[in-house]
Amino acid sequence: MEQQPEQLSFDFYKEKPHIARQSRDELRLTLGKFAGPLDLLLYLIKQEQANIFDIPIARITDEYLKYIRLMKSFDITLAADFLVMAATLIEIKSKMLLPKEITEETEEEMEDPREALVRQLLEHQKFKNASQMLYERSTVEQAVFGRGKIESDENNAETNASVFDLLTVFQKILSRHKEEVQMEIEREEVSLADMIKSLKKQIFEKKELSLLAFFEEMHTRRELVTAFIAVLEIVRTEGVKLMQTATFGDIILKKI
Amino acid sequence: MEIEEKQPRSIAEIISIVEALVFVADEPITVKTLSDVLEEDRETIEAAVEELKQEYEDRTGGLQLREIAGGWQISTRTEYHEEVRKYLKTRPNAKLSLAALETLAVIAYKQPVTVPEILEIRGVQSASAIKTLLDKKLITAKGRKETVGRPMMYGTSKDFLLQFGLKDLSELPSIEDFEDLVQ
Amino acid sequence: MEIEEKQPRSIAEIISIVEALVFVADEPITVKTLSDVLEEDRETIEAAVEELKQEYEDRTGGLQLREIAGGWQISTRTEYHEEVRKYLKTRPNAKLSLAALETLAVIAYKQPVTVPEILEIRGVQSASAIKTLLDKKLITAKGRKETVGRPMMYGTSKDFLLQFGLKDLSELPSIEDFEDLVQ
Numbered sequence: 001m002e003q004q005p006e007q008l009s010f011d012f013y014k015e016k017p018h019i020a021r022q023s024r025d026e027l028r029l030t031l032g033k034f035a036g037p038l039d040l041l042l043y044l045i046k047q048e049q050a051n052i053f054d055i056p057i058a059r060i061t062d063e064y065l066k067y068i069r070l071m072k073s074f075d076i077t078l079a080a081d082f083l084v085m086a087a088t089l090i091e092i093k094s095k096m097l098l099p100k101e102i103t104e105e106t107e108e109e110m111e112d113p114r115e116a117l118v119r120q121l122l123e124h125q126k127f128k129n130a131s132q133m134l135y136e137r138s139t140v141e142q143a144v145f146g147r148g149k150i151e152s153d154e155n156n157a158e159t160n161a162s163v164f165d166l167l168t169v170f171q172k173i174l175s176r177h178k179e180e181v182q183m184e185i186e187r188e189e190v191s192l193a194d195m196i197k198s199l200k201k202q203i204f205e206k207k208e209l210s211l212l213a214f215f216e217e218m219h220t221r222r223e224l225v226t227a228f229i230a231v232l233e234i235v236r237t238e239g240v241k242l243m244q245t246a247t248f249g250d251i252i253l254k255k256i
Numbered sequence: 257m258e259i260e261e262k263q264p265r266s267i268a269e270i271i272s273i274v275e276a277l278v279f280v281a282d283e284p285i286t287v288k289t290l291s292d293v294l295e296e297d298r299e300t301i302e303a304a305v306e307e308l309k310q311e312y313e314d315r316t317g318g319l320q321l322r323e324i325a326g327g328w329q330i331s332t333r334t335e336y337h338e339e340v341r342k343y344l345k346t347r348p349n350a351k352l353s354l355a356a357l358e359t360l361a362v363i364a365y366k367q368p369v370t371v372p373e374i375l376e377i378r379g380v381q382s383a384s385a386i387k388t389l390l391d392k393k394l395i396t397a398k399g400r401k402e403t404v405g406r407p408m409m410y411g412t413s414k415d416f417l418l419q420f421g422l423k424d425l426s427e428l429p430s431i432e433d434f435e436d437l438v439q
Numbered sequence: 440m441e442i443e444e445k446q447p448r449s450i451a452e453i454i455s456i457v458e459a460l461v462f463v464a465d466e467p468i469t470v471k472t473l474s475d476v477l478e479e480d481r482e483t484i485e486a487a488v489e490e491l492k493q494e495y496e497d498r499t500g501g502l503q504l505r506e507i508a509g510g511w512q513i514s515t516r517t518e519y520h521e522e523v524r525k526y527l528k529t530r531p532n533a534k535l536s537l538a539a540l541e542t543l544a545v546i547a548y549k550q551p552v553t554v555p556e557i558l559e560i561r562g563v564q565s566a567s568a569i570k571t572l573l574d575k576k577l578i579t580a581k582g583r584k585e586t587v588g589r590p591m592m593y594g595t596s597k598d599f600l601l602q603f604g605l606k607d608l609s610e611l612p613s614i615e616d617f618e619d620l621v622q
């Protein structure tokens with residue numbers, strides 16, 4: 001997928017990709033970062049000094065595939081779109097190779113297999129030029145500054161929200177919520193060994209411990225069960241006594 | 257109690273008040289707002305703004321009055337950006353990536369436009385570029401297209417006009433103008 | 440490589456830069472700061488500031504340059520305080536605090552929703568945010584929930600749709616729209 005980091009700046013003229021031919025069949029990639037397969041195609045057409053309305057499809061397809069192979073050999077992850085374009089080119093190429101049976105009736109309907117691609121390239125080129133215009137405008141605009149804060153400005157942390165902010169904020173709340181649930185699950189996974197350890201520590205520190213208070217520290221049913229087993233275990237193995245002062249009263253764990 | 261009769265304002269006074277209001281406004285202030293606050297008709301305000309603009313131009317001081325994003329704003333002149341930047345210690349804003357700029361160009365000219373339509377023109381998936389543009393508030397959602405799947409449509413925002421120094425969308429050069437440049 | 444020799448600035452240019460800097464500064468800007476940024480000596484800056492001040496006085500526009508708290512500042516003339524105040528008051532305050540925005544998001548996506556349910560989702564008491572949203576008419580009461588205590592349910596209002604540029608609630612971006620972008 002398209003995962004380009006935001007660049008701090010770029011120069012439209014410098015950013016042009018360049019494949020240098022080192023020897024007869026070795027290409028060298030000096031700089032190549034295309035915004036998409038259409039960019040690469042436009043570049044290749046220019047490189048071949050071909051007419052955009054009469055693209056030498058076989059040659060351009062070969063060059064295109066060469067470039068893709070090159071990118072692969074450089075371990076550049078190729079966006080799926082580059083491969084889709086490769087398939088399109090190969091399809092056009094094979095259509096062009098088909099012997100043409102020109103008859104009076106079909107001639108008019110025969111569409112050049114390159115036509116859709118050419119249309120797309122021209123359209124794309126227009127927007128590329130438009131984006132350069134935007135780039136230039138924003139450069140000028142960045143040299144202009146508004147006034148500083150004045151006393152009447154409220155400078156509390158307020159946001160001017162759009163619908164998408166609403167969604168983003170909502171998702172943040174939901175994920176915050178999920179994290180909380182996550183924490184509970186983590187707490188559930190206290191092992192029996194850990195529980196015994198913590199129980200022992202408490203009894204040895206305080207000499208005696210209210211069973212009710214201990215159980216109240218548990219957050220989930222599973223923890224409670226673990227705690228209960230821990231109590232049984234500690235009474236069995238350690239010198240700890242269970243004492244109850246009144247019927248249904250609190251039970252005290254006491255170190256003997 | 258005395259009831260004070262309001263004297264009609266002189267044009268010089270109106271210009272001065274317009275200047276004061278443009279100055280205090282956080283955002284470009286519209287002729288309509290000015291007209292509402294001053295209780296003067298649109299034409300009077302428009303004439304006052306134009307004269308004020310001329311005055312700023314004739315002074316060639318450090319400031320300019322300009323029309324942007326549908327309103328009027330006072331800002332520094334581009335000539336002095338170096339010194340202003342030095343004082344504010346700001347670097348030029350992080351610029352948009354090529355992919356984001358291209359996507360923005362498509363959205364600016366084809367709005368309202370859906371993600372599949374952008375893909376069609378760019379020939380490349382534009383999801384992350386769209387996300388960047390949304391984060392930077394350069395584009396906003398513009399409702400859904402009444403077609404299969406009701407995809408979200410996108411258009412440019414007011415911040416887009418501000419950041420690219422446009423009065424309004426009609427100030428964008430026509431996309432056909434870029435055709436001559438092909439080849 | 441060519442080394443560009445800096446031309447000494449004309450006094451008019453210095454005055455313009457001083458004006459631009461005073462304008463962008465958040466606080467009254469001192470002669471020292473101006474002198475540091477421009478790399479001109481104190482006397483030159485002082486003369487420039489004085490001339491600029493005189494210029495502002497002669498213009499009798501909506502603004503004045505004044506010395507305050509040891510620095511220089513551009514502000515509106517006191518004569519126009521009435522209009523300025525009137526404008527600042529009428530300014531639509533479309534801004535929401537983050538707490539209000541969060542609460543609004545919950546209400547928009549979960550409506551109709553009760554206060555305990557909002558608390559459950561946000562994990563924070565939202566009473567004052569709900570009050571703000573009601574005051575701004577972004578949400579309205581939508582009857583009571585037939586459950587213990589019959590708590591009031593809230594939903595978004597028509598003003599909400601207007602303010603966020605939505606035709607109806609189905610135009611709210613869905614989680615899926617967003618996921619498409621994040622991928």
